[in-house]
Amino acid sequence: MNTTTSTLAPVRRLNTGRWLIWGSFALLLIVAPHIWGSGLGLTVLSQMGIAIIACLSYNMLLGQGGMLSFGHAVYTGLGSFMAIHALNRVTEGAMQMPVSLIPIVGGLAGLGFAVLFGYVTTRKSGTTFAMITLGLGELVFALSLMIPEFFGGEGGVSGDRMAGEPFMGITFGPQRQVYYLIAVYTFVCVALMYAFTRTPLGRMLNAVRDNPERVEFVGYDTQKVRYLAFIIAGFFAGISGGLAALNFEIVTAEVVGAARSGAYLLFTFLGGATFFFGPIIGGVLMVLALILLSELTKAWLLYLGLIFLFMVMYAPGGIAALIMMNVRVAAYGRLRELTGSYLALFAATVVMLLGAAAIIEMVYHLQLSTTLGDELNFLGLTLHARGWASWIGAVLVAAVGFGLFELTRKRFARRWGAIQEDIENQIKQKEAA
Amino acid sequence: MLKIENLHAYYGKSHVLHGVDFEVRAGEIVALLGRNGSGRSTTAKAVMGLVDCEGSVSWKGQEIVGRKAYEVAHLGLGYVPENRDIFPTLTVHQNLMLGQKGTGKGSRWGFEDMYTMFPRLKERQHTEAGVLSGGEQQMLTLCRTLMGDPDLIIIDEPTEGLAPKIVELVAEYLQALKARGISVLLIEQKLTIAMRISDRALVMGHGSIVFDGTPEQLKADPAVRKEWLEV
Amino acid sequence: MSGIAPTPALELRDLRKSFGKTEIIRGVNLAVQPGERVGIIGPNGAGKSTLFNLISGRFAPTSGQVLLNGQRIDGKRPFEINRAGLSRSFQITNIFPKLSVFENLRCGVLWSLGYRYTFLKFLADLTDANARAEQLLHMIQLDRKRDVLAMNLTYAEQRALEIGITIAGGANVILLDEPTAGMSKSETSRFIALIKDVTEGKTLLTVEHDMGVVFGLADRIAVVVYGEVLAFDTPDAVRANERVQEAYLGSHVAEEQGAGH
Amino acid sequence: GETVKMVRIDPLTGLLGPVGVSQFKGYQFFAEKFSGKGNPAGVKFEITAIDNKLSPAESLNALKAAIDQGARYIIQGNGSSVALALSDAVEKHNARNPGKEVLYLNDSAVDPDLTNSKCSYWHFRFDADTSMKMEAMSSFIATQPDIKKIYLLNQNYSHGHQVVKYAKETIGRKRPDIQFVGEDLHPLAQTRDFAPYIAKIKAAGADTVITGNWGSDLSLLIKAANENGYNGKFFTYYAGVTGTPTALGTNGAGRVYQIAYNHYNMGGQMEKWMKEFNQKYNDDFYTGSTIRIYEMLGAAMAKAKSTDPVKVAAAMEGLSVKSFNGEVQMRKTDHQLQQPLYMSVWQKADAKYPYSPEKTGMTLAPVAEYPNYVSSTPTSCQMKRPG
């Protein structure tokens, strides 16, 4: 019996694998700032940590509990506000607390508000839940502009993280120190949230997602399961908010806004809500997309929209699912056969995207930056937005790319299909054995 | 009337039917028997165009593999799925209404026929179908398909969850259908009923037909019954 | 057992339920003794599943009482009733589709072993819960499907899992709603054996249309017709009861019986 | 000469995107005009833009990116929330990174706090703040005897709040007889239907409305007034902002007033520039601060003989330059540019005032000019100077 089960699940095995994964995660957190050490690089990394915690906490609701929330920013945001107020207290000397613990204040605030709001929201599920969170989110946001005492009005609340006594020379002035603080929190929070998925409550949360009715008949109160999970998610959301407060040293109303909540949803999904590590990818992408993409191109919103359209259509499990599908293929030792197709597919995609992006960039250039004449720099290439040659070239590249893509895609799909069929058969045989 | 040749069907990548061949002639009740998971429901779905399949299914001389389910239905094939698949948010009457094709004019069956067949449904006609009892739901799916006025009706486990008395009733109605010239492909677990009312019995095993003959022949063949039906 | 009559494991007192204007359950009285196996039969739509729904807390009764081991449980929420020691299965399979078979069973086990809503312990460390889940897995003979997602099981396997989840919590009173529906003869008999096996020593109520199953399984049979209990007696007495034959069994039952077993 | 790298952090997308885009064109246009021989220091101005999506947090990221790119001069204007965040962040950055200071040049964020309670040595404002504009506006209102009852309708955020506050204060001072018959705050950029507000304004019997509204909040308000038969005057801050002229159309002709440090028909060099700009970009140039920033920087760099922000900041304090509407001065105490203001009115373009924004056939015609001393307001700024 033991042999069959372990062959059935080639992925879950051995603790060395787990150590390896967590070890490299920690290592990555430690060395990252040495690779991307510029001012922007550091803030981007810091925000990735923050976003990872936020997306993971969001996924406790979406992926693990089946709760589609449109208002998660309420908890990250209110956590931020409480944290910055606490920071200011510390600065004033009205409160004694090491700055490194401020995020916990944010966490407790997130938890507190989750206790409060969660009580009404989690009594319902499905669309009703989603709509209540939407309404609550809008309410909190609208109120934030109307109540300057707490939210600081339009200018928000700012603080100075170099408050209190430095501890072992750590003042949190330099971004690098803040980054490491965030890194520590990120590691711990990710570990804790992972641990949560392996606890009775975490498992019952999955059960509630799958079939709330049946849960009631095995002794659990679904509302309470949802509520508790919501509170825990609120706590981690608050920590993420608290870290953001330290990172930016200012908190404005936008942090509770619908756009932020929407971003959590979108990127969690894009990363992959069905796997624990999906939202980590989502968080990283969120920061990349919102900060770097918009600096790279003026058409960032269009790209973002298109990425979503195509990702949801062709990879509804998110990037994590794509990865796991390939891991499965690899586990059955079949990934090798695909490398050729992958390379071809990749090349074709690059060509196609290059052409398409060149077209988009030229269109935007024509509309937005006529100042610099018709020339634009596209990945080191000079294009002439008013010249025939550039247009014909771009269209040609895009068309050729598309043709190649279709060709390689078909070939790839066939191979992929054949391999999947083989794997299914292998599994069947094992089950039958 | 319905002729199936070398039919293969797949769920995603898993191969479920491995070359099914049989025929249903006009005005015939054919029972399709077999163990759980032998592929009987899949055969029904394949005919209706609800799963990916290869091979040939010809209906009244027309090839229908690759057709969409609604096209197949318009050609006069009716299908009663196994999981009941009633529409829970619609009332009983609305469920029946959806069975009609067009306005339902020219159909052999109307609402009243159904309600006289199962008075229970008439009593519940304005109730949401989702709250019907298991058996009531079973009656409803059968009637819903009949409303579409099919020439051949494929019924997947019609007697599941029905009280013995109603099972009898269903058996009678299937015979009545036959009397009206409607062919029936009956997928059944309850051997006794199946054997009693059908003209021919097919036995399926591991995705292909392993026996094709009259009920009497099947009764006389303990090997098949032992191996493929375990009785 | 001493001289005084034991408290019934489950007792229904003048139980009624109306949906809108229609009264579906019309004053049901029933007392099931501990360890007894009761079959419930009746025409379609008679109210058998509704009765189960009332007992298990899915619906609240319009009036009347439900007593579990002498304690009133009517009007309580399903999870409270479950914690009191009553568990049920569903006519339409009701499992956790995206969890593995093992996880499905473990979910059924957790509360009864006192793990409640904890998030401070790892599932992997709950040796008793895991052992119990493995044991259940073995009992319902799904060892080989341990890590398969429940939605990928075949129908019969799902039905077995349904029973597995139902008995997982170790409840003393078990309600099974048409456990063998949709199964072939061979599967059915295998399944009856399984049910008998896993509910050993427990109080069992089973709704069934398959007379073979009912007569094979039950100590006593309750016949529900139009929301009322028409008869509650031993299998033989029920079979002989003319009113039952008329209302429910029909003429071919005897023949069916012969063919079945 | 030297190249001065500047980065403008402003919305290029979203609600104020069009404004930011149009203003950025102005920066590019005038970078050419003022580079080299165009300024006394002979430096070359180079400007790029980063989209901050009107978000303070994004602006801080943008600031980091700008500093990484080697920019020591940061320009921003749209959104006082962003301005407050940037001012704060620049202050911190300069304190923590001596030798790498950056200056923040604010071209249109008008929250008085920026040069009062929250003033910073590294921040310079080239627009006139809400209180200054209200000073001028109230001076104009004081000359209008037919104004008796005023209604205050504003967006519910700091800019709107300040308009209310200063309107009450200054008008109360200059025309104590005027009654404030009503006061309303509505959320920013959310209201589609202003008819209820108009009904209320009419019911209150107001002959004049003062509003700090901009964008659709302004144009929809005027539109609703027109349709619902309200004939009173509107005193506004932002009738000329990109998009608003089109949306206004002929609505409100003759009764929508704007207070600003310039208008469409300034004449002279400005007229030529605007024409050239219009031909080049098919867009209107209206953010005169742009010009002032280049003029001031050039002069300050010449005076400091350096492009080092620390020295330039010191040189800029109290510096005067001659600009398109006379002499303007960067006040030392709070870094608020002291400048003349204009009251203009929305009307049909004619021979005298021909410039028509967005091909509407309408224009903003000046009706009054207020020299520096009128609009100058006191400051409570106590800034921390380096050293």
Add this chain to the structure above:
Amino acid sequence: MEFFIISMLNGLSYGLLLFMLSSGLTLIFSMMGVLNFAHASFYMLGAYVGYTVAQFVGFWPALVVAPIVVGLLGAAFERQCLRKVHKYGHVPELLVTFGLSYVIVELVQLIWGRIAVEFRPPEQLQGPVFTLINHSVDGLRLIWGTAAPELCSAADAAVRVVCSPFPATRGFMMLVAVVMLASVWLLLTRTRIGLVIQAALTHPQAVESLGHNVPRVFMLVFGAGSALAGLAGVIGGSTFLTEPAMAATVGSVIFVVVVVGGMGSLSGAFVASLLIGVIQTFAVAFEYSLLTLFEQIGVPLSDSLRNNSYIRLTLSQVAPILPYLFLVLILIFRPRGLLGKREG
């Protein structure tokens, strides 16, 4: 009195505008279960397409052409994108429409520019349908069309005369909203389409095997819903503003309408629209705040409390967020919505 009448009219017409905006969404949401985040984007597309078409052939033809164009675009989107993700469930469906809304905004800005375009209502709709004249002596009168200026001013300074024109655009909007209500109602009750779709939500295969072309019906419904949004866009765009931000501003409030009304209930959406329109309009009229309330019932308040922003918030200030408050309360106390039959 005249203030009340005008406010009531304003409230009703605003409510009808909300209904006009959300009827298509109700249709799609109630029938397909899709929370179409791009609905407001289709509304915006309707306005822009209407604007362009109107430049060539005038407003009235545009009123017909633009909805058709938008409907076709909607149908195409359903066919190419939405259909592909339908099988994955509602969240992916929602996200696809989310992505679409980004793309539409950008495309609109590329095609029509980033600032408002001047989309005017036609001659026939400029000016008022009728004018209410409130004469402090003669009382209230109603005059069709514009009232002559002399009627609106009194020679005697002691007599107060107020003229309140009711804009024709608003009247037209109300009319169209009612027509929309009627047509959607007919579509829902007089055809089997509604049943087919509802049934297909739970058992698509069963519906298909009964002979209904489910994908086509989905496409038609989505197209029809988009066309309704497009129609609302032509009217809303010409009455209010046609600008790239117009989608974002109405985006979430129309969800409120649909949900408050009760998911799947057209009449519910109608009632909810009117209710929200009227509540919001009248809320603007009131200066009440907690502060005034406390003062009236005589609760003594400390000075610091008096200056507290929460307490000073007036009803008119919070008017625009009332719909959300309403939404939250409704869902808590009556999760089915006003006239809904079941929970989401």
